[in-house]
Amino acid sequence: MSTLSVAPAKKLNNIILQDINKSYSKGDNNVVVHDKFNLAIKSGDFVAIMGPSGLGKSTLLHLMGGLDRPTSGHVEIGGQRIDELSESKLTRWRADNIGFIFQSHHLLPVLSAQGNVELPLSLTPLNKKQRQQHAANALALVGMADRAHHFPKELSGGQEQRVAIARAIVSDPQILLCDEPTGNLDRKTADEILALLKKLNNDFGKTIVMVTHDLKAAEYASRVINLEEYIALGVEAQGAQIPQEQQSILVGE
């Protein structure tokens, strides 16, 4: 019934950031956000990234999702160097492999929940009927089946975030990148959303990378990275932080 693939993951989607430099130049100023940064995330993992503001957490998510490119270094996902893809290939790749969930949901006010969730499917060859079916499934999965025809302004913040999650998973991407997904929600609602993410990780094998400021949210993850400490460890130690089975990939490159 569900169009979402059930665990185990259909293919391995290890995320590897290797020797990442990321800097922004504004006039004469050069802001270095990341310098010789390494990180590997195992396919099917649920990783929480924490740390003070401005440290480059969102930047990491953008790099993993191909929204941004490193100044130098490799971004390898599922064995593919996405930093080397052309802009159009990257766009296509993102549509197939990545689901984004942001702090604010960015739902389109003129579309119903169903319409919002269907939107990414217009990038697929599915026909209208199939798209409706897939969107309905995704909405059911996040517990919003009965609100399919409501518009965003008729939904609560938590419900909107659920719809945004449904939109992120509807085209069945293997990786979900969440930037403070519960930042705007109260405790109870946040817990519901986090439980939902946990379920997507457990039952459907989604790889989840979640940036959060919320210690309690981090408890849902199977691995927590405190970015400040992690960076302080330095290049060598960063490699040591990476689980054994993935170190070989990094070192082997």
Add this chain to the structure above:
Amino acid sequence: MIKQAIALSWINFKSFPHRLVASAISILSIACVAAVMLGVLALSSGMVKTMERTGLDNTLLVMRAGAVSELQSVMFPMEVKLLSNNDQVLRDKNGQAIVSAEMFVNAEYKKSPVNAQSNTEHVTLDGESLSLRGISQNTYLFRPHFKLIAGEKFATGLRQLIIGQAIARRMPELVVGKTINLGGSQWFISGVFSDNNSVFESELWADIGTVQSDYRRGSSVQSVRLALKNNTDLTKLAQEWQADPRLNVRLILEKVFFAEQAQNLTRLIRWIGLPIAIIMALGAIVAALNTMYAAIASRSKEIATHKAIGFTPFAISMSIMSEALLLAIVGGLLGVIPLYLVFDGWTAATQNANSLSQMMFNFDISLTLIAQAMTLSIVIGLLGGILPAIKAMRMPVTVALRDS
């Protein structure tokens, strides 16, 4: 790719009503441009049509050399006779040349006071200049479309006249049976005529003899019309008459004469109208630019989200373009439709630059002209949309997502 663009455009269309107020300025300015453009085109097209309807293919119009219009010309009976004797002039079954000598004057028409009965004080209103043409029986041979639509023809030898329907329409007080003050004398309106919407419908026609004596012109006329044989070589004829020391004339086909006048008039209108339309169009482009920039600025998050989801920058820019296009189409229709409903066939009076007399033209709004005005609107929309579309395409996703 196209499918993506359609999906996004559809969303923008859906939200368009919400942005109607924000877009009002650009819609209105595009509407104004479309209306002005259509007005200019319709007026000049109406003029050309009116002028083109005037004159037969083989009618030669002869005036004094150097005369730009009939009003500036004068010809004498001797000359008329010489012209008529030429071999190239068609003859009727009695062997008479088919020739029409016509008088043409600007007659000052003074409206009678509103209250004609209590006419104690004489109130003079400002006069209006009307074209009065003195014609003969032969003149009708040159106007095959002439039709009496009310009353009857004027009686020879009396101060009676028939009026063209364009005048009758514009001056409703001129009705059959009424006597009007024309150049100081009283003239009786005996009928109204139509002539295939030609220039002549803006004239008053009376018996040439009466006009000549009323205006103390003796037996002089302004112009002569001659029916030519089909094989006539105009250049040869011109040379022949030029060589004749008794003649000093300008000859031109009547059709060409009116076509040239039409050209002069339409040129005038376009010279005035088109620069206005262009300036307004520039303004409308700026307004459209403004609206579209504001639209993408307020939707930067939305656009970034679309990019994050995997919509191509191209599809996003196309959706912006289609929105600008929608703006242009709505604006264009808003300008064109009222103009069409109100002004199609509406009569405009102009001063003929040469004769200084009134001429009436219809606004002639055709589908072609509407298409032209709409095309201009669409071009404005596209020009106003292209830069914002490029900006939306280039907008870095990360920046848009970051600032809240």
